[in-house]
Amino acid sequence: MQKKSTITFYGGAGSVTGANFLFNTGNKKILIDCGLTHAGQLCYVLENKFHYNPAEIDVLIVTHAHADHIGRIPQLVKDGFRGTIYSTPATKDISIVMLADALRILTDEADEIGCEPLYSRGDVSKAFSLWQTIDYHKTFIVGDSVHVRFLDAGHILGSAMIECERDDKKIIFTGDLGNSPELILPDTEKISNIDYLLMESVYGDRNHEDRRNRREKLAQVIRENYKRKGTLLIPTFALQRAQILLYEINKLVEHGYVPEMPVYFDAPLAQRVTTIFRRYQKLFNENVREEIANGDDIFDFPQFVSIKNVSESLSIEKSKNPKIIIASSGMSNGGRIRLHEKNILGNKRNTVLFIGYQAFGTLGREIQEKKKGKVYIDGKWVRLRAHIKSIRGYSGHKDSDNLIKFVGDSAKTLQKVFVTMGEVKSSQFLAYKIKELYGLDTVVPRQDDVEEIDF
Ligand SMILES: [Zn+2]
Known part of the structure; x- marks a missing residue:
């Protein structure tokens, strides 16, 4: 069996939005999230094309239903993706209404400009025909001996961290992490005993205003x-x-x-x-x-x-x-x-x-x-x-101190932390703090960078 896997950071590197990570485990190409970069990304033109061939992707796993994590899924299907899409049931149900709304706005705006929209109604329905749901904590196998579980991220309803395990190696893709304790949702689950972490850093360099009041x-x-x-x-x-x-x-x-x-x-x-x-x-x-x-x-x-x-x-x-x-x-x-x-x-x-x-x-x-x-x-x-x-106390993301604490739970076993989904200065500050406090190897990848991991 091939021992080295790679992660390519096609989106969500050096930017809060557009999460899109390709996890290549040797015999499987697993995509994590497929989000929009910004609201203006609406025409089917060269600059909005994927930097890889969607037809070659085997599996797409979705962390949660925010547009910057799901917004380009129909385009992925339009461009040839025919694999299976996995998410929690709540994420799928919310994605159905979110993508229907996005399609309506996208079509109107593309019409106004006079360009071909990024995707059509047909692409949206095709995406949902490929979409399977798995509850939190239920292990499923996506091939190539990779076992996957969804853990509660506590960010929005249905939001999940994606845990991938093969032999004795584990990596977690966090998606967005909730500002626990949150009013309606449970706290972000504690994680430990993992080898690699790919995490968000929206508030990597800032703490939230006091929310008690x-x-x-x-x-x-x-x-x-x-x-x-x-x-x-x-x-x-x-x-x-x-x-x-x-x-x-x-x-x-x-x-x-x-x-x-x-x-x-x-x-x-x-x-x-x-x-x-x-x-x-x-x-x-x-x-x-x-x-x-x-x-x-x-x-x-x-x-x-x-x-x-x-x-x-x-x-x-x-x-x-x-x-x-x-x-x-x-x-x-x-x-x-x-x-x-x-x-x-x-x-x-x-x-x-x-x-x-x-x-x-x-x-x-x-x-x-x-x-x-x-x-x-x-x-x-x-x-x-x-x-x-x-009132600024209602943020849905962990702030800097809580992101650092979150990493601390697995500091003993972590080999490397990829700090993503934040503005560059935010990611760099968080990476620096993690290195300083826990002595961990951290990477702030740039768009299209490829990193090899022992998985
Ligand atoms: Zn989010």
């Missing part, structure tokens, strides 16, 4: 807005963040920490994802499962309104204040949020609350920074008179 801060923003009889608008990501927000508001309302008022959930994709969360309650942490067993519906509370269609969405504006509107997209670069922003930003009674990261160049970032005093939304200038608030 985040619920109190949220309550305060809600109460202030209530007193002003305004509209509180909360832009939110559809997956995980929206469900956490509902969970928090449910707690605040049911314990009487904030007054009851209408809460409009105007985010179709987030609604579909929430339905999947309900289906997988068995994956929630013990606390939340107990709350549910005691009769609480953690995503429902008095005066909660799930908006069904565009005409209902349009009528929210005319409804009585004070009220709360939760809408997507999380960075205001599309979706129903923009219309609400247009309606409410000009009035100082109202509030916009950001609970997620706003990337540079997005409307969300422009509103959050409030630099110009006005923003341009879909053909109209709107003055920024509303209160603008941010």
Whole structure:
């Protein structure tokens, strides 16, 4: 048997997004994740082609359903991939709604530019016909004597670390690692006795703001807005963040920490994802499962309104204040949020609350920074008179200290740590810290680098 295996870093090297690692075990080519690099990656052109032949890949294993880990799977199929795709059942179910939504946006935008979209509806359905699901902790064999298990990463519902084992050698691909302890999900599983680790480093060089006060801060923003009889608008990501927000508001309302008022959930994709969360309650942490067993519906509370269609969405504006509107997209670069922003930003009674990261160049970032005093939304200038608030304690990723602690559990056996899925300075800082603290060999790979491992 051949003893040396290789990993090629086709994506997620020197960048947070675009996770795509090829694990060649000699007789099998195993791809780990196949994510989009950025939202603008939408035309089927040379610069968006894979740097390998997808037809030669035997297996694709998926860590979780965020676009930067699954967004290019249909393109992989379009370009000839016919192997098996593996993920946890929750990851597959969420991927179905996420990729359907991505396809809709992709097709619209490609049409506007006049280019061939990255993939089509047919490619998406073909991908799901190749897709098999495996529960956490169940060992499956992908060939070449490689045994694989999914371990709970605690990042989003269904998120998994991928453990590959052959003979007495073990490697783990972390995907994204949850900011444990998290509100709904269990903690990231502890790992030990592994030889190689390929890990994320989104927050490799930074620690999170104290999160103990985040619920109190949220309550305060809600109460202030209530007193002003305004509209509180909360832009939110559809997956995980929206469900956490509902969970928090449910707690605040049911314990009487904030007054009851209408809460409009105007985010179709987030609604579909929430339905999947309900289906997988068995994956929630013990606390939340107990709350549910005691009769609480953690995503429902008095005066909660799930908006069904565009005409209902349009009528929210005319409804009585004070009220709360939760809408997507999380960075205001599309979706129903923009219309609400247009309606409410000009009035100082109202509030916009950001609970997620706003990337540079997005409307969300422009509103959050409030630099110009006005923003341009879909053909109209709107003055920024509303209160603008941010709570940064709801990150879904481990911060620097916790990433270091995570590696520490397996420091005794690790031969090498590949620090990926972060900006270069973030990955380098984390790699330096791991080396300094545990004396481990670390590598910060660049795109298309190949590393040999003893596996
Ligand atoms: Zn993620």
